[in-house]
Amino acid sequence: MQNDNSSIIEIAGLCKSYRRGSQIIPVLEDITFDIARGEFLALMGPSGSGKSTLLNLIAGIDRADSGTVRVAGVDITTMSEAELAGWRAAHVGFIFQFYNLMPVLTAFENVELPLLLTGLSRKERRAHAELALRMVNLEDRMDHYPSQLSGGQQQRVAIARAIVADPVLLVADEPTGDLDRVSAEDVLQLMGRLVHDFGKTIVMVTHDPRAAGKAHLVRHLEKGVLTA
Amino acid sequence: MFFIKLVIRNAFRHRLRTCLTIAGVAIAILAFGMLRTLVGLWYVGVESSSASRLITRNAISLIFPLPIAYAERIRQVPGVKTVSYGDWFGGIYIDEKHFFASYAIEPERYLDLYPEFILTREEREAFVRDRKGCVVGKKLADKYGWKIGDLITLKGTIYPGQWEFALRGIYRGKDKGTEERVLMFHWDYLNEVLKKTVPARADQVGYYIIGVTDPARAAEVALDVDRTFKNSLAETMTETERAFQLGFVAMTEAIMIAIQIVSYVVIVIIMVVAANTMAMTARERIPEYATLKTLGFGTEHIAAIVFGESVFISLLGGVLGVLLTFPASHWIETELAQYFPYFSVSRATIYIDLATACGIGAVAALFPTWRGATIRIADGLRRIG
Numbered sequence: 001m002q003n004d005n006s007s008i009i010e011i012a013g014l015c016k017s018y019r020r021g022s023q024i025i026p027v028l029e030d031i032t033f034d035i036a037r038g039e040f041l042a043l044m045g046p047s048g049s050g051k052s053t054l055l056n057l058i059a060g061i062d063r064a065d066s067g068t069v070r071v072a073g074v075d076i077t078t079m080s081e082a083e084l085a086g087w088r089a090a091h092v093g094f095i096f097q098f099y100n101l102m103p104v105l106t107a108f109e110n111v112e113l114p115l116l117l118t119g120l121s122r123k124e125r126r127a128h129a130e131l132a133l134r135m136v137n138l139e140d141r142m143d144h145y146p147s148q149l150s151g152g153q154q155q156r157v158a159i160a161r162a163i164v165a166d167p168v169l170l171v172a173d174e175p176t177g178d179l180d181r182v183s184a185e186d187v188l189q190l191m192g193r194l195v196h197d198f199g200k201t202i203v204m205v206t207h208d209p210r211a212a213g214k215a216h217l218v219r220h221l222e223k224g225v226l227t228a
Numbered sequence: 229m230f231f232i233k234l235v236i237r238n239a240f241r242h243r244l245r246t247c248l249t250i251a252g253v254a255i256a257i258l259a260f261g262m263l264r265t266l267v268g269l270w271y272v273g274v275e276s277s278s279a280s281r282l283i284t285r286n287a288i289s290l291i292f293p294l295p296i297a298y299a300e301r302i303r304q305v306p307g308v309k310t311v312s313y314g315d316w317f318g319g320i321y322i323d324e325k326h327f328f329a330s331y332a333i334e335p336e337r338y339l340d341l342y343p344e345f346i347l348t349r350e351e352r353e354a355f356v357r358d359r360k361g362c363v364v365g366k367k368l369a370d371k372y373g374w375k376i377g378d379l380i381t382l383k384g385t386i387y388p389g390q391w392e393f394a395l396r397g398i399y400r401g402k403d404k405g406t407e408e409r410v411l412m413f414h415w416d417y418l419n420e421v422l423k424k425t426v427p428a429r430a431d432q433v434g435y436y437i438i439g440v441t442d443p444a445r446a447a448e449v450a451l452d453v454d455r456t457f458k459n460s461l462a463e464t465m466t467e468t469e470r471a472f473q474l475g476f477v478a479m480t481e482a483i484m485i486a487i488q489i490v491s492y493v494v495i496v497i498i499m500v501v502a503a504n505t506m507a508m509t510a511r512e513r514i515p516e517y518a519t520l521k522t523l524g525f526g527t528e529h530i531a532a533i534v535f536g537e538s539v540f541i542s543l544l545g546g547v548l549g550v551l552l553t554f555p556a557s558h559w560i561e562t563e564l565a566q567y568f569p570y571f572s573v574s575r576a577t578i579y580i581d582l583a584t585a586c587g588i589g590a591v592a593a594l595f596p597t598w599r600g601a602t603i604r605i606a607d608g609l610r611r612i613g
Contacts, residue, residue, distance in 0.1 A: 053606075061522055061605040082526060089524025096609070100519040104237035109230075116230055117524050161523075 007034035008168060008201050009058060014067035016053055016224075027053045028224045031067070037168075040195045040202045042215035049221040051205045052173055058203055059092050059171040060084045072168055089117045093162030093200075095191075097174035099154040101146040107133065107157045108142040114165045132160040136190060152183025159190055163200070170194065172204040176211050188214045231529070235536035239544075242509075246541055249505045253545025253588060254552060256498035261553045261581045262560075263491035265573050267484050270477055272405045272570070277469035279443040281341060282450050284436040285472075287463040293432035294462050296419075301456055302436055307449040310439035312337035315415060315432075319382030319391060321372075328368055330382060330411040332418040341439050344402035351376070351397030359417045361396035365408030369398045371565070380411070387418065389425070404570055438466070495584060502592035506538045510596030517600045518608020527601040534600045538593030539586055546585020550578050 014031040017024050027050045035041050043051040056062035057069055060076045061084075068077050071091065079087060093114075094100075101110045111129040120128065133139050136156040146154050155175060162170055172191065176184035192214055194200040204215060212218045220227045240246055284302065286292035296313070303311045314333040321328065335356050339345060347355070347363060354376075355361045362380060374380065378395045393413045401408045415433065422430040440449050450466035457464045467475075477484070510517075517530045553573045560571045 056606050059522075061609075085521065085524045085526050088522065094519075094522050096519070100515065100522075100609075102234070102516060102519075104234065104241060109233075112230075113520075114523050 006037050008037040008039075008072055009035035009203070010068075010070040011035075011058070012068050012070075014054070014057060014069065015065045016050070016057060016062070017065055026224055028057070028064075031224075031226055033219065033226060035201060035203060037201055038195060038199045039217060040192065040215045041204065042212040042218045043203065043205045043221060044207070044209075044212050044218055045221035047207075048223075050224040051221045054221065055171050055173055055203060055205050059094065059169075060088050086117075089114060089165065091167050091169060093165070093167040093170040095155070095158055095162050095170060095172035095175045097177040099146070099151075099158045099178075101154055101157055101161075103146050106143050106145055107138060107149065107160075110146070110157055111160045111164050113161060118165065128164055129160075132164040133157070135163065136160045150183065151179050152186055155179060155183070155187050156190065159187065159194075163194060163198075168201060170200050170202045172202060172206075174206055174208075175204060176206065176208055184208070184211065231532055231536065234533060235540055238509075238513075238533065239537050239540050245505060245509075249502060249541055250545040250548060252498055252501055253542050253585060254548035256494050256588075257546050257549025257581050257585055258552045258556060259494045260491050260584060261549065261573055261577050262556060263487050263494075264577050264580065265553075265557065265571065266568075267487055267491075268574065268577070269568065269571065270480065270484055274470055274473040274477060275405070277473050279446065279468065279470070280440050281469040282438040282440060282446060282453070282466050283469055283472040284438060284453055284464045284466040285434070287454075287465040290435070292462070293429075293434055294436065294464065296431045296433055298436065298457065298462075298464070299433075302438060302453055305449060305452045305456060307440050307442060307445050307452070308438055309441045310337050310341055312341050312437045312439075313415065313433040313435065314338060314412075314437065315418065315434035317382070317387065317391075317413075317418070318385045319411075320385060321380070321382055328409050328411060329407070330413070332415040333412050334415050335412070337439075338412075338437065341437050344406045345399040346402055347397045347399045351399075355396040358394060358396050359414045359420075360392070360394055362393035362411055362413035363397035363399055364395060364411045366398050366400050367408035367565075368411065369395075371409075374398070382411070387422065387426075387429075389421070391421075404572060407570075409565075437469075495588065499588050499591050502538070502542060502588050503595060505541075506534070506592045506596040507599075509537070510534055510600045514600065514603055514608045517603055518605045521603075521605045522609065531597045531601045534597040535590070535593045538596070539589035542585045542589030542592065543582070546582050546588075549585065550581050553578075553581070 011034070012032050014028055016028040017026040031054060043054060045051045053062065057064050060079070064077055068075050076084065076087060102113070105113070108129055111132050112125050115125040115128055130139065130142070133142055136159050138153060138156055138160065141149060141153060146157070149157065175191065176187055179187060188211055191202055195202055204211065206212050284294070286294055299311050299313060302308060312334045314331045317330040317332050319330045320326065339347065339352060351363070355363050364374060374395050376395055376398065380393050380395055382391045382393070384391055419430055438449070438453065440446050446468055450468070453466040454464050520530060557571050557573050560568050
């Protein structure tokens with residue numbers, strides 16, 4: 001474990017609301033907390049509690065109404081859309097509940113996708129993508145399309161895609177939500193390895209207490225407020 | 229390269245939908261190309277008309293004749309180099325189904341004025357010598373299997389009776405636009421018969437063809453010719469061959485405009501159909517675009533993927549449509565030769581077809597591209613599951 005206990009994510013006074021017609025619905029209210037480098041954090045809470053919204057704000061794919069999110073010392077709330085896109089490509093890996101793989105691309109091509117935004121040569125991209133697939137034990141499935149893989153395998157491809165550009169932060173939204181128990185266990189073990197062996201910081205949203213049990217720290221949200 | 233691969237694979241994700249869209253664009257481009265060719269053919273006579281030829285006809289109407297005596301007076305007009313004349317004969321070969329254009333002409337100078345009708349020297353001399361001789365275009369000769377020396381009988385419509393001609397020459401057109409389905413015989417022969425049968429109709433011609441010394445002075449010469457016959461019993465109207473041809477085209481211009489409008493409507497319809505298809509495609513792929521954006525791909529990447537797919541599908545349809553125009557035009561040329569003896573799709577039309585196909589794809593992609601490129605990531609990701 002490479003946890004040096006310094007905060008990689010600092011969230012202060014974060015508020016977010018949605019507008020539905022003339023009605024304003026608060027989703028997050030004054031969220032303030034830090035996440036240490038190399039930590040595996042689980043966010044739990046009932047549906048509509050704002051955990052996915054919080055994850056989106058941490059990952060820079062949504063904008064807060066107020067408050068700040070600093071990741072590795074950089075305030076991402078002041079970035080433009082284009083700056084955020086570049087920042088996400090370089091610093092964040094994403095793991096989704098439904099894998100979000102491109103169905104027309106092979107496992108290898110899906111993993112290669114984030115590297116297209118880097119200056120790496122084709123050969124270097126190939127080496128990185130193969131390494132990432134080897135880390136998730138799918139080197140023999142590189143040429144398979146998502147439809148030719150099981151749910152667990154697809155999620156492992158998604159994890160390979162998330163880590164291929166070597167981001168400091170991984171965000172996972174219900175990564176085991178669409179998997180059977182065995183596959184879910186595989187995926188959680190893999191995520192644990194990424195934290196322990198490679199020092200990644202993971203923020204995971206989950207409903208599953210078993211999944212949350214693998215995390216170092218579990219935080220609860222209820223009606224947009226951090227309760228624990 | 230990666231994006232091209234993604235565009236091509238995306239294009240064939242829904243094979244049936246893509247194939248139907250390609251077929252729709254292909255048919256639209258085929259129709260557009262054929263209609264454009266048809267309109268172009270209508271003007272081919274105008275385009276191939278010579279700047280150094282004037283046509284003189286009766287000022288009242290083309291159906292009224294002019295005296296043959298005008299020939300000498302026209303020749304006296306300054307700037308006139310050559311004068312010939314002719315008359316629309318309108319004979320029928322076998323029956324009405326075998327109709328083709330036939331003219332009674334003054335052969336020597338007429339053929340000088342129309343160098344685009346290419347005859348061998350022997351054929352030309354044989355035709356000029358034989359007052360009952362005729363020449364026909366190669367396509368016409370091929371159609372009926374006529375050979376030099378064959379006797380061809382036409383049934384007169386304007387000039388009643390059975391008219392028999394000996395085939396003395398088969399001309400070839402200088403280029404593809406030259407009409408090769410015409411029969412020409414001696415005006416003298418027609419006149420001799422008329423003198424015996426209907427003397428009142430003798431010594432008259434349908435039109436004069438004037439070769440001018442300087443094409444730049446053609447308008448001036450035309451005015452001088454008409455001034456010569458001002459206040460005579462048969463006043464003339466002289467115009468360039470181009471204007472004369474345009475006069476014929478103008479009679480059917482409304483039809484041509486309608487055909488042109490139809491060709492544009494076809495394109496607009498397929499644009500709407502293609503736009504609908506692309507909108508459906510983009511709607512289905514919003515989560516994928518959101519995922520790509522999440523991974524750091526920009527608006528320009530998403531726009532390129534949607535736009536590229538739309539243009540690629542349309543271009544495939546366009547290429548297929550262009551390829552189909554060749555057998556289609558060949559079929560028209562052979563099966564509808566009576567109406568369209570020369571129906572060839574020009575290179576310009578092919579380029580316009582392909583550009584139109586790209587245009588269809590581009591216009592069809594506008595809304596889906598905007599939608600895909602501007603979707604908020606969080607909204608796009610919410611659609612999964």
